[in-house]
Amino acid sequence: MRPRRRKTPSTSGGPSVQPAQSFPQRNRAAWLTTARRAAISGFLIFHILGVTCWCIPVTSPLVLAGRSFIRPYFLWAGLFQSWDTFSPSPKAINSYVEAIVLYQDGHTKIWAFPRMERLSLTQRYFKERYRKFVENLKEDTNSALWPDAARFIARLNNNGPSPVIKVFLVRYWSNIVPRADDPYTPGPWDAHVFYAYVVEPQDLK
Amino acid sequence: MRLSSIVRAWDSFFFEPTSPVPIALFRIAYGGLVIATLLLLWPDWLTWYGPHAWVSLSTMHQVEPGTRLNIFAVIPQNDNWVEGLFWVFVGSAVSLTIGLLTRLNNLIVFLCLTSIQQRNLFITHGGDTFLRLAGFFLIFAPAGAAVSVDRLIRIRRGKEDAAVVRPRSPWAQRMIQIQLALLYFAAFCSKAEGAPWVQGTALFYVYHLDELRRFPVPSWFLQPTVLKLGTWAALALEFSLGVLIWIKDFRYYLLALGVLFHLFLEYSLNIPLFEWDVLAAYILFVDAADIERAWNWIHHPRIAGGKLLLTKPFPST
Numbered sequence: 001m002r003p004r005r006r007k008t009p010s011t012s013g014g015p016s017v018q019p020a021q022s023f024p025q026r027n028r029a030a031w032l033t034t035a036r037r038a039a040i041s042g043f044l045i046f047h048i049l050g051v052t053c054w055c056i057p058v059t060s061p062l063v064l065a066g067r068s069f070i071r072p073y074f075l076w077a078g079l080f081q082s083w084d085t086f087s088p089s090p091k092a093i094n095s096y097v098e099a100i101v102l103y104q105d106g107h108t109k110i111w112a113f114p115r116m117e118r119l120s121l122t123q124r125y126f127k128e129r130y131r132k133f134v135e136n137l138k139e140d141t142n143s144a145l146w147p148d149a150a151r152f153i154a155r156l157n158n159n160g161p162s163p164v165i166k167v168f169l170v171r172y173w174s175n176i177v178p179r180a181d182d183p184y185t186p187g188p189w190d191a192h193v194f195y196a197y198v199v200e201p202q203d204l205k
Numbered sequence: 206m207r208l209s210s211i212v213r214a215w216d217s218f219f220f221e222p223t224s225p226v227p228i229a230l231f232r233i234a235y236g237g238l239v240i241a242t243l244l245l246l247w248p249d250w251l252t253w254y255g256p257h258a259w260v261s262l263s264t265m266h267q268v269e270p271g272t273r274l275n276i277f278a279v280i281p282q283n284d285n286w287v288e289g290l291f292w293v294f295v296g297s298a299v300s301l302t303i304g305l306l307t308r309l310n311n312l313i314v315f316l317c318l319t320s321i322q323q324r325n326l327f328i329t330h331g332g333d334t335f336l337r338l339a340g341f342f343l344i345f346a347p348a349g350a351a352v353s354v355d356r357l358i359r360i361r362r363g364k365e366d367a368a369v370v371r372p373r374s375p376w377a378q379r380m381i382q383i384q385l386a387l388l389y390f391a392a393f394c395s396k397a398e399g400a401p402w403v404q405g406t407a408l409f410y411v412y413h414l415d416e417l418r419r420f421p422v423p424s425w426f427l428q429p430t431v432l433k434l435g436t437w438a439a440l441a442l443e444f445s446l447g448v449l450i451w452i453k454d455f456r457y458y459l460l461a462l463g464v465l466f467h468l469f470l471e472y473s474l475n476i477p478l479f480e481w482d483v484l485a486a487y488i489l490f491v492d493a494a495d496i497e498r499a500w501n502w503i504h505h506p507r508i509a510g511g512k513l514l515l516t517k518p519f520p521s522t
Contacts, residue, residue, distance in 0.1 A: 037220060040376055044219060048383060051338075055391040057398065075271045078319035079341060081334050083391040088399030090410040116416040116475055124419075125245055128477045129253060129328040131416055136327040144268050145260055145327065152259050176413045178406055178429070184413055 050074065055081050094186070095173040097134050099153045100193075105162040111153055138171045138194070150197030158204045169195040219379050222372035224493030225350035229304070231339075231381070232311075232348035234485035236302025239314055239336060242478060243295055246321075250291050254324050256282040265324060275323040276316060290317065304353020311348060315340040332482030335388060339381050339486060346377035378489055385486045390447025396440055405433030412473070419475040442466055450490065460487050 053066035054074060074080045099111045113134050114127040136142050137149055150167040158164045171194050175187045252258060254277065262277060280286045294317035301310040318337050322329050349355040351370045359365040401407040409432045412422065425431060446463050449455045464487065467480040488496075 037216070041215065041219070044376060044380065047380065051384060051387055055387055057391065057395050072271065075269075076273050077341065078274055078315075078323065078337050081338060081388075083331065083388050084395040085331055085392070086407060086411055087392065087395035087402065089401045090407050091414060092410050094413075094415045096416075117418060121419070124475050125477045126248060128330075128475070129246070129249065131475075132328045132330055133259060142268075142327070144264060148258075148260050148264050152257070155257065176410055178409045184427075 047079075051079065051081070054079070055083055057084070092176050093173045094176060095138060095171060097138050098170050098172065099150070100168040100170060101153065101157045101164055102166040102168070103160065103162040104165050107162070109157060111157055137169075140194070143195070146195040147197060150195065151199070151203045154197075154199045154203055163201070163204060164199050166199060167197045168193050169197075219376040220374050223375045223378075225347045225370060225373045225375075226352065226493045226496055227489050227491060228343075228346045228348050228375070228378045229351040229353060230496065231378075231485060231488045232304065232307070232343065232346075233302055233352065234488060235336070235339060235343065236298055236314075238332075238478065238482055238485055239298040239318065239340075240295065240302065241481075242333070242336070243291065243298065245477065247291075251284055251287060253328060254291075254321060255284055255287050258325065260325050260327060262324065265326070269323070269326060273323045274316060274319045276320040277324040290320075293317065294321075301348075304349045304355050307349025307353055307355050308344065311340070311344045315344055330476065330479055331388075332476075332479035335385075335482050335486070338384050342377050342380040342384065344377075346381075347373040381486060382489050385483070385489075386447045386450055388447075388483070389443045389450075393440060393443040393447055396443070402436060402440055405436045408432040408436045408439070417474045417476065420472050422473050439466070456490060460490055463487065 049066065050070040050073075053063050053070065056063070096115050097113050099113075101109045101111055103109070114123070114130045116124050116127070116131050119127055137145055146169060150169065153167050154164040170191055172189050172191050174189045176184075177187060178184075246253065253260075256262075262282065266278075276290060277287075280290060293313065297310040297313040297317065300306060301314050315337070318333075318340055322333055322337055350373055356365065356370075360367045365371075396402040396407070399407065401410060409427075409429065411417065412427060412432065426435070442459075442462055445455070445459050450459050464484060467484050470476070471480040
């Protein structure tokens with residue numbers, strides 16, 4: 001059972017208790033609580049407005065100004081975010097990426113990124129990051145990633161007597177066309193070599 | 206409406222002490238999901254984050270410039286350091302889940318989580334982002350005040366009463382709730398800008414993406430009319446979970462619909478962990494008194510044991 005606190009100070013030599021707070025002490029405690037709440041409220045208002053500005057897709061000048069104001073802090077603290085999965089429009093193509101690896105002796109090898117539709121359920125859980133990576137890799141806006149990816153593929157496939165000298169990244173895609181009167185039939189596949197990388201000897205180390 | 210009534214409503218919403226049990230349960234779910242994320246990544250820790258990863262640290266800095274919380278930027282770039290960081294991360298995530306040195310481990314988990322995402326932003330999905338954001342606000346929450354080893358230690362040392370969990374200020378919990386509601390509302394706004402969502406064809410494309418297909422869905426679901434209705438229903442639900450969730454009368458119905466929605470996506474689409482990352486935060490919208498009732502209903506014979514960590518009814522959230 002929890003010991004009960006006495007409400008009045010003891011004068012008879014019994015167990016000592018804390019004296020009641022004096023008026024200035026109470027005032028100070030109340031002031032501290034108010035100040036603490038005010039500081040937390042400031043933190044809350046800043047973050048609610050900041051997160052709202054950041055993630056709601058509005059392009060009014062005020063929101064854009066707010067976004068650029070909070071940008072350094074949000075990037076630093078890891079509060080940046082976007083919730084645009086399948087939007088504004090879901091992808092209308094099936095696609096995947098393969099690499100053609102060219103060796104010094106002239107032979108080639110096709111290396112494929114893991115494709116979710118060809119993996120078991122368990123493997124898909126473990127290899128999900130490849131799906132996301134390829135989704136980004138194949139975009140032209142992410143061309144800065146291509147040299148690193150080509151080097152990685154070169155190292156991965158450099159296990160024979162002849163060294164890798166070139167890596168080509170190939171994008172394959174097939175349009176998804178909705179038909180109201182017909183069951184869905186997948187379209188034909190197109191291919192495009194979107195990057196070629198000349199492998200240097202130091203890339204293979 | 207007077208300014209004083211707005212201030213009172215603000216104070217009541219963010220500062221009126223409430224049971225820490227929902228945030229403690231969220232901490233457990235959150236920790237479990239972080240551990241699951243790490244285990245799924247485990248075979249590829251070095252593949253994605255090592256010195257010879259798919260994306261190098263320098264490329265990442267070039268693509269995403271600016272000063273960022275990123276431990277990878279300060280540790281030596283070799284396999285041992287990277288693996289060491291991951292093991293620290295795992296240890297902290299386990300400690301956070303059981304509620305041992307909760308706040309410290311919360312901070313470490315957030316730093317590590319932010320770091321691995323900053324190290325390679327090209328492999329993160331929405332679930333990872335939500336864990337990162339929730340982790341930030343969780344640092345400020347009384348996440349170890351209930352259902353935790355920290356609390357057991359405090360009880361053993363006589364610093365806390367076993368029968369009562371002291372209500373705490375819920376402002377950090379409210380921020381995670383607001384973050385979740387904004388997630389849905391922002392998703393709704395982004396979708397509402399797209400013609401396929403307005404015309405009702407969006408789900409047709411989603412359910413014909415080979416890479417996302419998981420278990421087979423019934424053929425009637427793929428009929429154009431059903432997909433159209435499904436597209437609009439998804440939009441309506443995202444709007445409701447972002448806006449109407451704050452109206453108490455609707456809350457449990459919307460949460461139930463949200464659970465069904467995410468479970469269906471988990472069954473039909475291959476987006477590992479995203480649904481669970483989001484569903485975990487639903488706990489924060491459940492009244493502590495209802496959690497108590499559910500706990501007692503499940504564990505009635507062991508109710509005395511239950512009291513050790515939970516307690517008598519709390520002020521409602």
